[in-house]
Structures are given as C-alpha cells and as structure tokens.
Amino acid sequence: MEFADSAPILAGHLPYPLACRILHFTPKSVMDRHSSPWAELNFALSGMMEIGIGGVTYLSPPQYAIWIPPHVEHCCQNEGDVHYACIGVPAAACDGMPDKPCTLEISPVMRTILADFERRGIRYPATPEDRRMAQVVIDQIRQARAYASYLPSTSDTVLAPVLSALQRNPGDKRGATHWAATAGITERTLLRYCQQHLGMSFNEWRQRLRVVSALGLLDAGHSVQTVARDLGYSTPSAFIAMFQRLTGESPDSARKRGMQPVS
Structure with missing residues (x-):
C-alpha cells in the first residue's frame, strides 16, 4: 500500500480568507x-476519496465535499486515482x-x-480581486446544502460485510x-439494522450508493446508457428518474459538467 505525504501545514498566522491545496493521490x-x-473542505476533482472521522467513513465523490471543522482529527484513503482540492x-x-463534520x-x-485558482497557482489569495473571489467561496460554503453523511457506513460486524459487498x-x-x-439474519432484522446503524432504509442506502457510483462513472465520461446498465437498471429512463430525484439534475448534465477541464 502506498502512503501519501503527511498533511501540509497551513500558515495559520497569515490573514488570508482561505488556503487552496490541490492534491493528487495514486x-x-x-x-x-x-x-x-483551520477548517477543511475536501472534494474530489476526479475520483473518490474516503475520509475517516470519529469511526465514520465519509465518501467524497465528484460534486460533493466533506466539511471538517477546526481541530477535528481525520484520516484519508482511496482505492483509485484521486485528484482533489483541500480548502x-x-x-x-x-x-x-x-x-460538525458533514457532506456539502x-x-x-x-x-x-477554485479551478481558476488552481490554473493560476493561487494558494493564498493575496490580491484584492482574488480575496473577493475567496470570499465568494466562503459564502458558498455557508449556503451549501448539508447532509450528515451522504452515504453512511458502520462497523457493525453483521451489516458492514453486506455494505462492503454492495460497494x-x-x-x-x-x-x-x-x-x-x-448475513445469517432475517430480512426484518436487516432492515432494522439499517435504520439503527445508517439512519435510513436499506433501499435508500442502495440508491445513494448508485448515485455515488454513477457520479464517478459520469465524471469519467461514460455514457448515461452505459452507467445505467452497469448499475443494474433495465432501462436508462429508470436510472435517469432515480438520479434526477436524488440529485436534482439529469445524469447527462452531471456527465457534461464532469468532462469540463478543472484547470
């Protein structure tokens, strides 16, 4: 297993509204x-990052970010190649x-x-123009829709292997x-465990998993038809309806946005 460098130290004494780091993990x-x-906003420009906070694994797929308040311990890992921003x-x-930590x-x-900052190599916005744009990012964080965890996980010895197999x-x-x-339990017990440990139904968790998976595939440029088939949908229309209901946009819009250059 390959280990990334330890987290870079932010210059906490500097009077800038935010700091930008663009990181790549193999x-x-x-x-x-x-x-x-400092607080951190972590989100993937491509790929999928897993961030562990207090025994909970937060997934950071494209279009969603993980908010970590100041002084909160966390660790990161990833299965595939990840290019992501840490604000x-x-x-x-x-x-x-x-x-509290959450998904935004x-x-x-x-x-x-942030793509403009990356293109110009801006780590600490220093000019009046860049500081105004940084303040817009701050305002956007305050206004962002928050989830306790978009795709919660659990260490429960019965439920965790089921979720891992589905992932x-x-x-x-x-x-x-x-x-x-x-899992050696009844269906009723499984459904109860999901509500108890995940805070949602088994079917809702599976749909969110498919959304997370779809975002990664669409971001990589796969067609809507291919993603629908890979995620087990009998027709693209059924997949499109699910995706739009959970994200508020069509998968084709997500795919086109993901294909835009990030720098």
Whole structure:
C-alpha cells in the first residue's frame, strides 16, 4: 500500500480568507490521522476519496465535499486515482458554517473559482480581486446544502460485510432477502439494522450508493446508457428518474459538467 505525504501545514498566522491545496493521490494511498487549526473542505476533482472521522467513513465523490471543522482529527484513503482540492478556512471565518463534520453540495460557482485558482497557482489569495473571489467561496460554503453523511457506513460486524459487498458491485440486483440470508439474519432484522446503524432504509442506502457510483462513472465520461446498465437498471429512463430525484439534475448534465477541464 502506498502512503501519501503527511498533511501540509497551513500558515495559520497569515490573514488570508482561505488556503487552496490541490492534491493528487495514486491508488491505495493513505494519509495518516491528523488535525488542523483551520477548517477543511475536501472534494474530489476526479475520483473518490474516503475520509475517516470519529469511526465514520465519509465518501467524497465528484460534486460533493466533506466539511471538517477546526481541530477535528481525520484520516484519508482511496482505492483509485484521486485528484482533489483541500480548502482551508481559518477558524475565525467559520461563523455560520457547520460545527460538525458533514457532506456539502458543491456549487458550480465554487468549482469555477477554485479551478481558476488552481490554473493560476493561487494558494493564498493575496490580491484584492482574488480575496473577493475567496470570499465568494466562503459564502458558498455557508449556503451549501448539508447532509450528515451522504452515504453512511458502520462497523457493525453483521451489516458492514453486506455494505462492503454492495460497494464492490453497486449494480447487484439481489434484494434484501438475499443479503439478509448471507448475513445469517432475517430480512426484518436487516432492515432494522439499517435504520439503527445508517439512519435510513436499506433501499435508500442502495440508491445513494448508485448515485455515488454513477457520479464517478459520469465524471469519467461514460455514457448515461452505459452507467445505467452497469448499475443494474433495465432501462436508462429508470436510472435517469432515480438520479434526477436524488440529485436534482439529469445524469447527462452531471456527465457534461464532469468532462469540463478543472484547470
């Protein structure tokens, strides 16, 4: 397993509204547990990052970010190649922002500004123009739609293997009855465990998994028809309806946005 460098230290004494780091991780990379006096907004420009916070694994697919308040310990790992942004926000600028780790939707405005910073190599916005754009990013974080965790996980010894198997093959069509049998429990118990440990139903978790998987595939340029087939949908229209209901946009729009250059 390949280990990433330890987290870069932010210059906390500098009076900038935020700090931008664009990081690249090769497959099977790991960043050891660490914390920062700054808050962090982590989101994938491509690929899928897994961030561990307090025993919970947060997934950071394209179009969604993980918000980590100041001084909260976390670690990172990834299965595949990941190119992602880490936006540091000074603690003094965190008023009105979530006080607990959560998942935030990323707006097109925020992505455009940060892509411009990346293109010009801006780490600490210093000019009046760049600081104004950085303030827009701060405002966008405050306004972003938040989720406790878009795709929650659990360390429960009965439920965790079921979720892991589904994550390896999100297009698996077999239902709750099959997965309960593999876990040696009744279907009713499986459904109860999902509500207890995940805070949602088995079917809702599976749909969110498919959305997360679809975002990665669409971001890589796969067609809507191919993604629908790979995720087990009998028709593209059924997949499109599910995706639009959960994300508020069509998969084709997500695919086209993901294919836009990030620098």
